[in-house]
Amino acid sequence: xxxxxxxxxxxxxxxxxxxxxxxxxxxxxxxxxxxxxxxxxxxxxxxxxxxxxxxxxxxxxxxxxxxxxxxxxxxxxxxxxxxxxxxxxxxxxxxxxxxxxxxxxxxxxxxxxxxxxxxxxxxxxxxxxxxxxxxxxxxxxxxxxxxxxxxxxxxxxxxxxxxxxxxxxxxxxxxxxxxxxxxxxxxxxxxxxxxxxxxxxxxxxxxxxxxxxxxxxxxxxxxxxxxxxxxxxxxxxxxxxxxxxxxxxxxxxxxxxxxxxxxxxxxxxxxxxxxxxxxxxxxxxxxxxxxxxxxxxxxxxxxxxxxxxxxxxxxxxxxxxxxxxxxxxxxxxxxxxxxxxxxxxxxx
Amino acid sequence: xxxxxxxxxxxxxxxxxxxxxxxxxxxxxxxxxxxxxxxxxxxxxxxxxxxxxxxxxxxxxxxxxxxxxxxxxxxxxxxxxxxxxxxxxxxxxxxxxxxxxxxxxxxxxx
Numbered sequence: 001x002x003x004x005x006x007x008x009x010x011x012x013x014x015x016x017x018x019x020x021x022x023x024x025x026x027x028x029x030x031x032x033x034x035x036x037x038x039x040x041x042x043x044x045x046x047x048x049x050x051x052x053x054x055x056x057x058x059x060x061x062x063x064x065x066x067x068x069x070x071x072x073x074x075x076x077x078x079x080x081x082x083x084x085x086x087x088x089x090x091x092x093x094x095x096x097x098x099x100x101x102x103x104x105x106x107x108x109x110x111x112x113x114x115x116x117x118x119x120x121x122x123x124x125x126x127x128x129x130x131x132x133x134x135x136x137x138x139x140x141x142x143x144x145x146x147x148x149x150x151x152x153x154x155x156x157x158x159x160x161x162x163x164x165x166x167x168x169x170x171x172x173x174x175x176x177x178x179x180x181x182x183x184x185x186x187x188x189x190x191x192x193x194x195x196x197x198x199x200x201x202x203x204x205x206x207x208x209x210x211x212x213x214x215x216x217x218x219x220x221x222x223x224x225x226x227x228x229x230x231x232x233x234x235x236x237x238x239x240x241x242x243x244x245x246x247x248x249x250x251x252x253x254x255x256x257x258x259x260x261x262x263x264x265x266x267x268x269x270x271x272x273x274x275x276x277x278x279x280x281x282x283x284x285x286x287x288x289x290x291x292x293x294x295x296x297x298x299x300x301x302x303x304x305x306x307x308x309x310x311x312x313x314x315x316x317x318x319x320x321x322x323x324x325x326x327x328x329x330x331x332x333x334x335x336x337x338x339x340x341x342x343x344x345x346x347x348x
Numbered sequence: 349x350x351x352x353x354x355x356x357x358x359x360x361x362x363x364x365x366x367x368x369x370x371x372x373x374x375x376x377x378x379x380x381x382x383x384x385x386x387x388x389x390x391x392x393x394x395x396x397x398x399x400x401x402x403x404x405x406x407x408x409x410x411x412x413x414x415x416x417x418x419x420x421x422x423x424x425x426x427x428x429x430x431x432x433x434x435x436x437x438x439x440x441x442x443x444x445x446x447x448x449x450x451x452x453x454x455x456x457x458x
Contacts (some may be wrong), residue, residue, distance in 0.1 A: 162423070166424075211418045211419050214416075214421060
């Protein structure tokens, strides 16, 4: 699945464009619109429930090129949030009481201002999440990164799609599993993930293929048993996240002939109980250039929030964002399937 | 009809409730109860179902429970071992009936 994969952008794939991805999603046969499905289940159009998470995507540069990446991140990507845009994020944040800042990428740590941003956010008294690919903790030029995260009490949410090498490397690239295990052992050594430790270490599980994640509780138990037994690794929680049918995962679905079946699975698994907890209701997502989105997935589809006056972080208005209609599309079935899916795992 | 089995027919399974809804509901309630977590985990039950699917050689069940096993976190090694368990029982069941053959031979031959 993975060998020699590069970003869609580098290959000049039409799917590198958000507009083209939306076109593919909107033209699939036999799939209802997300809005009509909501309506049929008795829900009004999605509205925010109050912003609790300020997610900042600091860029698309990554040391890995994962086969399912919804960002189309990779070593060739140059989009990176500037210090000036980060300052605008901090100014916006300071005017609110939003308690949690979720820093993502790419590999967010590769942004040259990452550590500065973490220090500033902690200085505002807000919690920080680092969405970490694990292998970045071991690369040259990132010495002391794990210790830095511990010093600032940063919660680490890291990707590990399976507790074995074959599955992990098929999704994330050759050698990634071994590095991920080394990085988890390093984090455990400095106190992350230990029972009772305040240094939170949580794993993210994405299915390695065109299927949905099962019970988060069951998969967490399997990961805990296997990682402890084989590698002595401890972690706090595991979050199951459904693969969104966008970007490189959409390319995989199309190339492997799984696209229509996967979309049907998402629709058949539509769970009304997951609707109220979808993350776009309590999150805003800021792109590397300061544009504001309802979620990281809308960001990658170039679908900004629908309030034009609050589209850029320099025009941030919490009141307007809290009353905005949320932009939806067929990809949203990924968040309402089964137990539901969010950046913090299952919803129900 | 070119084939007796069509992949798309799996999604029509619930059509079996159309002309006998009460029996279908009873079946579904029981079926869902069987696969809910109990003394065995849902993952373990899916592996058993995968093995049985190969024993009854039902392509619908093989499709459904291959996906179910993946969804519940099983890997290809575990699923292959489950199929071997099914195959071993099938092979063993044939072989153990050889005792009947031997009994008959013993009784029949001089």
